[in-house]
Amino acid sequence: MTTSTVIDVPGAFVASYGTQGARARAWLDGLPKLGGAFLERWELRPDGPARWGMASLALPVRRADGSPAVLKLQEPREETFGAIPGLLAWRGDGIVRLLDHDETTTVQLLERLDAERPLSSVPDEESAVGVLAGLLARLTSVPAPAGLRRLSDIAAAMVADTPGAVPALRDPAERKLVERCASAVAELMGEAGDRLLHWDLHSGNVLAGAREPWLAIDPEPLAGDPGFDLLPGLDDRWAAIAASGDPAGAVLRRFDRLTEAIGADRRRAVGWTLGRVLQNALWDVEDGKDTLEPTQVLIARTLLEHRG
Ligand SMILES: Nc1ncnc2c1ncn2[C@@H]1O[C@H](COP(=O)(O)OP(=O)(O)O)[C@@H](O)[C@H]1O
Numbered sequence: 001m002t003t004s005t006v007i008d009v010p011g012a013f014v015a016s017y018g019t020q021g022a023r024a025r026a027w028l029d030g031l032p033k034l035g036g037a038f039l040e041r042w043e044l045r046p047d048g049p050a051r052w053g054m055a056s057l058a059l060p061v062r063r064a065d066g067s068p069a070v071l072k073l074q075e076p077r078e079e080t081f082g083a084i085p086g087l088l089a090w091r092g093d094g095i096v097r098l099l100d101h102d103e104t105t106t107v108q109l110l111e112r113l114d115a116e117r118p119l120s121s122v123p124d125e126e127s128a129v130g131v132l133a134g135l136l137a138r139l140t141s142v143p144a145p146a147g148l149r150r151l152s153d154i155a156a157a158m159v160a161d162t163p164g165a166v167p168a169l170r171d172p173a174e175r176k177l178v179e180r181c182a183s184a185v186a187e188l189m190g191e192a193g194d195r196l197l198h199w200d201l202h203s204g205n206v207l208a209g210a211r212e213p214w215l216a217i218d219p220e221p222l223a224g225d226p227g228f229d230l231l232p233g234l235d236d237r238w239a240a241i242a243a244s245g246d247p248a249g250a251v252l253r254r255f256d257r258l259t260e261a262i263g264a265d266r267r268r269a270v271g272w273t274l275g276r277v278l279q280n281a282l283w284d285v286e287d288g289k290d291t292l293e294p295t296q297v298l299i300a301r302t303l304l305e306h307r308g
Pocket residue numbers: 051052053054055056057058070072096110111112113114115204205207217218
């Protein structure tokens with residue numbers, strides 16, 4: 001693509017993205033031109049300031065017919081390649097619609113939702129969890145399309161990586177907890193499931209919409225058991241849980257509500273949630289940490305003690 005059009009890439013996005021290696025830097029450097037190329041290719045004009053999260057830049061645009069949309073740019077990585085097939089399979093049911101896409105760059109043209117009104121801004125925690133539960137049930141009822149990365153493979157890799165990672169943790173009780181998570185995953189490995197999972201359904205990834213009150217955005221899809229999709233709903237809005245005076249009780253109420261909504265078998269829901277705790281623990285160790293996140297420890301211990 002040769003083009004002279006560029007987009008404005010906010011410095012704050014570049015700063016928050018960090019310098020995670022040469023590939024990330026190259027992607028960031030190419031971003032103004034990459035965005036510009038898609039403005040030309042899809043006949044879009046910028047329509048307001050860009051937004052961003054940890055991993056993507058989302059530019060409000062207007063299409064040639066004047067309709068609002070969002071140009072989403074994210075670095076092509078193993079986790080992000082599933083977004084396009086996933087969004088195509090969901091067909092906008094409970095989630096943002098994909099209006100156009102490019103497989104090579106994973107650039108997406110999305111239906112515009114109300115970025116000013118994420119579900120995380122709804123003051124009432126109970127109703128926010130209810131919305132998450134409803135969306136989770138709908139999204140995870142869809143069979144995964146062929147070609148997505150699979151929970152069975154992810155689980156096998158996590159179990160294989162555990163013995164090498166555990167010694168990095170300082171607290172013997174945390175080491176034991178991670179080992180328990182790994183054995184729970186090992187037990188479930190033969191029944192890893194085939195549903196389409198969102199993987200990151202927390203209340204910051206749900207926006208108010210016009211055709212439905214709430215729609216999910218930002219999936220990192222994989223094929224697997226819906227139980228693997230519960231954790232972002234469990235540690236969501238943690239301030240409310242911490243302020244409840246009984247965090248374990250609050251976690252259990254949420255767990256029961258989400259599990260019931262997706263009609264999950266409790267054993268699998270517990271086991272795969274421990275799998276998410278394991279995934280986070282392995283990433284923490286990879287990042288050089290020697291302790292686990294207290295929130296993760298509390299969730300894992302509470303489920304093992306009361307729902308195991
Ligand atoms: N379809 C959309 N409509 C309106 N705003 C959006 C849309 N998609 C993303 N955004 C805005 O961009 C931000 C980052 O997008 P997101 O897909 O969540 O990427 P990240 O992986 O960086 O969290 C969102 O939090 C939201 O403010």
